[in-house]
Amino acid sequence: MSPQAKKQENKILILATETCAYPGADSVGQAHSTYPANTYILRVRAPVLFPESFYFDCFKKGISGIIVMSCGEECPYEGAFTAMAKRLDGVYKKMKAMELDLKRLRLTAICTVCNRSFLNEVNQMDKLVRELGPPIFKK
Amino acid sequence: MTEKNTDNKKVGVYICYCGGNISDHVDVEEVKKRAEKMPNVVVARTNMFMCSDPGQELIINDLKSGKIDRVVVASCAPSLHEATFRDAIKRAGSNPFIYEHANIREQVSWVHHGEPATDKATILIASAAAKANLLTPLDPIRVEAKKHTTVIGGGIAGIKTAIDIAQTGINVALIEKSSLLGGQLNNLDKLAPSGEKASEVLQELLDQILTHKSITIHTDCEIEAVQGYVGNFSLSISKKSDNKIEKLNIETGAIVMATGAIPYIPFDGEFGFGQHEQVITLQNLIQILKNNKSTGSILEVNGKRIRNIVMIHCVGSRQIPGIHQPKEDGKLNEYCSRTCCAAMLNASNQIKENFPATRIYEMYRDIRTYGRGQEELYTQASANKVVFMRYEANAQPEVSLTRDSDYPFQVKVKDSLTFNEEMDVPADLVVLATGIEPDDVSGLASMMKLPIGTDKFLLEVHPKLRPVEFPITGIFLAGTCQAPMDVGEACNAAGAAAVKASALLRKGFIELDPFVAEVNPNKCQGHGACIEACLKEGALTLVEVDIDGKTVKRAQVTAAMCLGCGACAAVCPEKAIDINGWALKQYEDMVDAIVSDGFAV
Amino acid sequence: MVSTHIKKFDTLVVGGGIAGLQTALDLGDQGYKVAIVEKDASIGGKMIRLSKVFPTLDCASCITTPKMSAAAHHKNIPLFTYCNLTSLDHDTSNEALGVKAVIIQNPRYVDPDKCIGCRQCEYVCPIYVSDEEQGGLSATKAISIPFSNAIPQLPIMDIENCMLCGQCEKVCPTNAIDYFQKPEEFIIQAKTAIITTGFELLPKEDNFQYGSGKIPNVVDSLQMERLLAPHGPYNRVLRPSDGMEPDSIAYVQCAGSRDKSMGVPYCSRVCCMYAIKQAMLLSGSLPLADITIYYMDIRAFGKGYEQFYQNAKAMGIEFIKGKVARIDAGENGSAIVRYENQDGSGIVTANHDLVVLSMGMIPGWNPAPICPVSKDSDHFITSIKPKISPVLTNMNDFFVAGAAAGPKDIVDTVTESGSAAMEAAKFMSNSIMEN
Numbered sequence A: 001m002s003p004q005a006k007k008q009e010n011k012i013l014i015l016a017t018e019t020c021a022y023p024g025a026d027s028v029g030q031a032h033s034t035y036p037a038n039t040y041i042l043r044v045r046a047p048v049l050f051p052e053s054f055y056f057d058c059f060k061k062g063i064s065g066i067i068v069m070s071c072g073e074e075c076p077y078e079g080a081f082t083a084m085a086k087r088l089d090g091v092y093k094k095m096k097a098m099e100l101d102l103k104r105l106r107l108t109a110i111c112t113v114c115n116r117s118f119l120n121e122v123n124q125m126d127k128l129v130r131e132l133g134p135p136i137f138k139k
Numbered sequence B: 001m002t003e004k005n006t007d008n009k010k011v012g013v014y015i016c017y018c019g020g021n022i023s024d025h026v027d028v029e030e031v032k033k034r035a036e037k038m039p040n041v042v043v044a045r046t047n048m049f050m051c052s053d054p055g056q057e058l059i060i061n062d063l064k065s066g067k068i069d070r071v072v073v074a075s076c077a078p079s080l081h082e083a084t085f086r087d088a089i090k091r092a093g094s095n096p097f098i099y100e101h102a103n104i105r106e107q108v109s110w111v112h113h114g115e116p117a118t119d120k121a122t123i124l125i126a127s128a129a130a131k132a133n134l135l136t137p138l139d140p141i142r143v144e145a146k147k148h149t150t151v152i153g154g155g156i157a158g159i160k161t162a163i164d165i166a167q168t169g170i171n172v173a174l175i176e177k178s179s180l181l182g183g184q185l186n187n188l189d190k191l192a193p194s195g196e197k198a199s200e201v202l203q204e205l206l207d208q209i210l211t212h213k214s215i216t217i218h219t220d221c222e223i224e225a226v227q228g229y230v231g232n233f234s235l236s237i238s239k240k241s242d243n244k245i246e247k248l249n250i251e252t253g254a255i256v257m258a259t260g261a262i263p264y265i266p267f268d269g270e271f272g273f274g275q276h277e278q279v280i281t282l283q284n285l286i287q288i289l290k291n292n293k294s295t296g297s298i299l300e301v302n303g304k305r306i307r308n309i310v311m312i313h314c315v316g317s318r319q320i321p322g323i324h325q326p327k328e329d330g331k332l333n334e335y336c337s338r339t340c341c342a343a344m345l346n347a348s349n350q351i352k353e354n355f356p357a358t359r360i361y362e363m364y365r366d367i368r369t370y371g372r373g374q375e376e377l378y379t380q381a382s383a384n385k386v387v388f389m390r391y392e393a394n395a396q397p398e399v400s401l402t403r404d405s406d407y408p409f410q411v412k413v414k415d416s417l418t419f420n421e422e423m424d425v426p427a428d429l430v431v432l433a434t435g436i437e438p439d440d441v442s443g444l445a446s447m448m449k450l451p452i453g454t455d456k457f458l459l460e461v462h463p464k465l466r467p468v469e470f471p472i473t474g475i476f477l478a479g480t481c482q483a484p485m486d487v488g489e490a491c492n493a494a495g496a497a498a499v500k501a502s503a504l505l506r507k508g509f510i511e512l513d514p515f516v517a518e519v520n521p522n523k524c525q526g527h528g529a530c531i532e533a534c535l536k537e538g539a540l541t542l543v544e545v546d547i548d549g550k551t552v553k554r555a556q557v558t559a560a561m562c563l564g565c566g567a568c569a570a571v572c573p574e575k576a577i578d579i580n581g582w583a584l585k586q587y588e589d590m591v592d593a594i595v596s597d598g599f600a601v
Numbered sequence C: 001m002v003s004t005h006i007k008k009f010d011t012l013v014v015g016g017g018i019a020g021l022q023t024a025l026d027l028g029d030q031g032y033k034v035a036i037v038e039k040d041a042s043i044g045g046k047m048i049r050l051s052k053v054f055p056t057l058d059c060a061s062c063i064t065t066p067k068m069s070a071a072a073h074h075k076n077i078p079l080f081t082y083c084n085l086t087s088l089d090h091d092t093s094n095e096a097l098g099v100k101a102v103i104i105q106n107p108r109y110v111d112p113d114k115c116i117g118c119r120q121c122e123y124v125c126p127i128y129v130s131d132e133e134q135g136g137l138s139a140t141k142a143i144s145i146p147f148s149n150a151i152p153q154l155p156i157m158d159i160e161n162c163m164l165c166g167q168c169e170k171v172c173p174t175n176a177i178d179y180f181q182k183p184e185e186f187i188i189q190a191k192t193a194i195i196t197t198g199f200e201l202l203p204k205e206d207n208f209q210y211g212s213g214k215i216p217n218v219v220d221s222l223q224m225e226r227l228l229a230p231h232g233p234y235n236r237v238l239r240p241s242d243g244m245e246p247d248s249i250a251y252v253q254c255a256g257s258r259d260k261s262m263g264v265p266y267c268s269r270v271c272c273m274y275a276i277k278q279a280m281l282l283s284g285s286l287p288l289a290d291i292t293i294y295y296m297d298i299r300a301f302g303k304g305y306e307q308f309y310q311n312a313k314a315m316g317i318e319f320i321k322g323k324v325a326r327i328d329a330g331e332n333g334s335a336i337v338r339y340e341n342q343d344g345s346g347i348v349t350a351n352h353d354l355v356v357l358s359m360g361m362i363p364g365w366n367p368a369p370i371c372p373v374s375k376d377s378d379h380f381i382t383s384i385k386p387k388i389s390p391v392l393t394n395m396n397d398f399f400v401a402g403a404a405a406g407p408k409d410i411v412d413t414v415t416e417s418g419s420a421a422m423e424a425a426k427f428m429s430n431s432i433m434e435n
Ligand SMILES: Cc1cc2nc3c(=O)[nH]c(=O)nc-3n(C[C@H](O)[C@H](O)[C@H](O)COP(=O)(O)OP(=O)(O)OC[C@H]3O[C@@H](n4cnc5c(N)ncnc54)[C@H](O)[C@@H]3O)c2cc1C
Pocket: B152, B153, B154, B155, B156, B157, B158, B175, B176, B177, B178, B180, B181, B182, B183, B184, B185, B188, B190, B191, B192, B193, B221, B222, B223, B258, B259, B260, B261, B262, B263, B282, B283, B339, B340, B342, B343, B346, B434, B435, B436, B439, B441, B444, B478, B479, B480, B481, B485, B486, B487, B488, B490
C-alpha cells in the first residue's frame, strides 16, 4: 500500500437523509455489495438546509456530481421536501445558464432497504462523471 | 503542530479495526498516521474493538486528561454505536454533543477494497474532524410545562382521555360545546357487536369522571382562541349559562382534540328521504328500537305494521366521483363509515329476533363485519333469514312510491347475487345506513394550525408512526374526529392519546432535542428571509431590539417549536442563522476536507 | 439450570412485534422499566418482514426500524430475544409481587457480550439451510444473522444442521462462538404484564382444498410479502418453481377465514387490504401482468382504505366476486383456480401462473397451559371490556394489545398498544396510591 493517498478525481457527494437514505447506504454495506469509492456520503437531517450556493460551491471546489438522496414525500419535516425540490429547480436553471450538465445533480428518494436503487444511482452518476470529468465553469 | 491549534479545538480520532472487519480492507495504522497530520487533530489512536470497554477507556482518558475536547470515532454505522460513544463521553464528564462519527465499516470496508478503501476512510475521518472542529457543547432544550391537559369534546373518546390522563396525576379540563357529555352515545342503544347498552357503557365512565378530583368539566363552552406552544398553551373560552356569557381562560400544557363526528343526513329526496316519513336513517331506526314497547310477532312503527323493511347500505359513504351526486357544497364522502354495516346487522337481528314476521332485505355493496364478534352478526342475520341483495355502486337501488300496491314503497335493485336481475322489493319501511361525517372544526383547526385531510377529518402526523399526534408538538387527537371508529376503537385511541400526553407532561418540563436553529445576533440584519422560508409557523419571528439606542428588527427562534430542518439557514443572506449540531457551515468544511483528499496528499 | 436469577421490572411485555415495541416505548417514556421478551432472534414481529404497508405504501422496514432501534436504545427497555416463556402467572408465593414469568434463554451458540455482529462466521460457514425469513424461498447459512435489519445483530447457529467444522470459531475476531452454550433459565418479576404475541397465518399445508401446500406456485401472502420486498429472496417477483416472471397472478381471499370448515369462522380483517396492496405493488413491478382478486366482500373499512381500493380498481386490477372452492396444479407450473361466481352463473375455472392465498390469521401464542389468562371462542385473548377498554383481560394486571387480541392492521395495533400502556400505567399508579 502506498504511504500517501493519491489525488482522486471525479468525486461524488451524496447528501443522504438520516432517516431514509443514510441507513439505506448502510444496508448496501451489510449486503457487502460494492460500488465506486469516489462517493462521499454526508448524513443530513433535511437537505432543505442547503442553499443554491452550496451546490455551486461544491462544483467549484471540484466535486463532479451530487446526489441528493432524500426520503421523498415521506420526509419527516413537513413541507421540507417540496421546498427542497423547488430549490433544486432553481439550481437546475442556473446550471443551465452556466452550461453545466444538469445530470451532475440528481434528486432521488432512497429507502432504508432500497439497495438496488442506491447502487443504480451511484453507478450511473459514476459513469457520468467519468465521461464528463470535473466541472468547468465558463464565465 | 503548534500553529494549527490557535483558537481551534483539540480533536481526538479513534479508529476501530473491528477485529478485521475494517482492518482487512482499510490499512488502519496508515489511516492513523494520516489522521495525526490533519488540522486540529491532536491525537489518533486505534483499537481492535472501539466499542469494547478498553476502546471506550481510550476516549475517556484523553478527555479527562484534557488532551482532547472533541471526539471522532471511525468505526461501524452510527446507528449501532453512536449512542455508545456519546455515553462514554458523558461518563468522562464532557458534553455528548462534541462527538462526530465516521462510518468506515458499512460505508467503506464492506463496500470498497484495497487502497481506495484506505483513502476513503482517511477522507471520511478528515471530514468528520472538520465537523468536530465546529461542534459546540449543546444542552437539551428545556421547556417548563404545566401539568395540565385540556381535552376538547366530551364524547366517549374525550371522557376516556380525560380519565386516563387524570389518573397519572395530571389535571384535566374537559371542554364540551353542548350541555351534555357522551356525544353520539346518547343516540345509540344496544351496541354492535355484543349488545352492551350504550347508556350503561357511558354511565360507567361518567361515574368515574364526575367524581374525579383532578378533572374539571366545562359544558356549553366554545373555544375562542388558542395561543402558545407545548407546555404553555392558553385557551380563551366562552361559556353560556342562563342567558349570559361567561369568559374563562385555561392555561394548559397539552391539548387533545376529541371533537367526534356527526351522523350523515341524507339530502332531500335521497332515496326518498325527507319526502316520506317511512324513509328513515339508521339513527332513526336505533331510536325506534330503543323506545319500542310493542310486542307481537311483527314490528310496529308509528302504529303501522312493518311487514317488509328494505335497508340500503352505504348511504352517504363510499361515494365515487362521477357516480354519486355530491351535496350542495360539492362534497363527496369517499370513505367507508366503518360502523354502519355492523350497526345495521345488529338492528336487523334485534328486529328478526323480536319480530320474526317482519321481513328484512339488506341491499349492500360489501358487508364489512371486519371486527371481533362482527362476522357473527352477519352469520346470525343469515340464520335469521335476513335477505341479502348486492348492488353495484353505479346501479343504486331506487325507492319509489307505489300506487296500486298494498305496500307504500317499491325498491328497484339489480341484484348481483342473482344474475344481476332487476327486482322490485315492496316495503313498508326503508332504512338508510347513513354513515358519519366529520364535525366542522375548521375554526379550531385554523386556530391551532391543525391539518385537515381531503376527507375533512383531522389528519394525524403518520397513521402508523404517530397515529394520535399532530405535527404541532403537544396537541393530540382521539376518536372519531380522526376517522370513523366504533366505541372500542375510539377508546383505544383515547388511551393512546392519553399516554402520549402524560409522558410529555409528567415531569413538569419537557426536554427537546438541541438540534434547533440559532440566530447569531451579531450577523442578523433583520431581513426576515428566514421567517418566510420557515416551515413551522411560530418557530421564527422578527422582534424589535435595542442596539446602540436604535430600535432594529432581529430574528428570534422559539426553540420549542423549531423543527431543526434548516430551511431558514439556506436562505439567510447574512449566514446569520444555522442549525445547532447540523450546521451548514459544518457541511461546507466537510466538503473542503473531502475535496482536499483529507489533507493527506 | 441450577441457579436462577430474578430480574425485576415494572412491566413485562411478551412479544416484540410492533404492538410490543409501541407499548414498551409508551411505558418507557413514562419512566417505567419494561422488559420485552421475544421468542424470535430479532424483535420487529411480522411488520419488519413486510414489503410496503397500506394505506400509505411506505416501506415497512423504514417505519419499523425506527421503533425497533428506539426500543433497543431506550434506557428503560431491556430486550430479551430468542427466549421461551415456560410459565406466566401471578406470583403464587407472594401475591403482592404481581407477575412472575419463568423464561429460558435459548442458546445462540454465540456469546452476545463478545459478538460484534460482523457476520464473518456467516460468510465462512459452508452449510446452506432454507431461509425461513425469506419464506423458505432462498437459502442462508447454518450460522447467520436472521435478516439484515435484525435487532440485535447477533447470529444464531442452527445446531441441527451445523457439522461442527469449526470454521466460524476460527474466523470470529472476538472468540464469540461457543458450541457448548446451554439454555439458561431466569425469572422476571413485574407489576404488570402486557401480552402482544400477535398472530400466525393458518398453515396452507392444512388446507387440502387449496392443495395442502403441495402445488408449486401457490404461495401464502407472507411469502408474497418477501417476493415483493426490495431485499427479498430474488430481488424481484419471480415464480418460485422455475424463476419465471408471472403473467397472471391470482389472489384467493378469505382463504381459511369466514368459513369454519376451511379454517376459522371470523374475518381476518387485514387480508383484503394487503391483497389490494400487493396487487398494486405487483402492477408496479410487473406492469404487463394480469392480476385478479377473488373475493366475497372487500373490507376496506379504515381511514383512507376505501379510497385505496377504488384506486386499485382504477388501475385495472380485476376484482371477481366469487369464493374459490378448489385449487389444482395445472400445466407448466400453473395453478387452476375453481370458483363459484357470486352472480349465480356457477362454477368457473381459471388458470394462473402464480396464486397467492390470503390465509386467515390465528393467535401467535396459546396461553394454555402456562398462563391462566382467558381466551375467547376465537382463541385470541379475551377482552373483558371491548367497548370501554379493549386491552383489559380477565386478570387485572394483565393487558393485551395488537393481533393477540384479534386480527388487526398496524394502525389499529399501534393505537391499541398505546392504550394498553395507558391501562398498565394506570394500574401501577393506582397501586402506588393505595400503598
Ligand atoms: C348510527 C350510528 C350507529 C353506531 N353504532 C355503533 C355500535 O353499534 N357500536 C359501536 O361500537 N359504535 C357505534 N357507532 C360509533 C360510535 O358512535 C362512535 O364510535 C363514538 O360515538 C365515537 O365517540 P367520540 O367521542 O369520538 O365522538 P362523539 O360521540 O361524536 O363525541 C364528540 C363530542 O365532542 C363535542 N364537540 C364537537 N365539537 C366541539 C367543539 N368545537 N368544542 C367542544 N366540544 C365539541 C360534541 O358535542 C360531542 O359531545 C355508531 C355510530 C353511528 C353514527
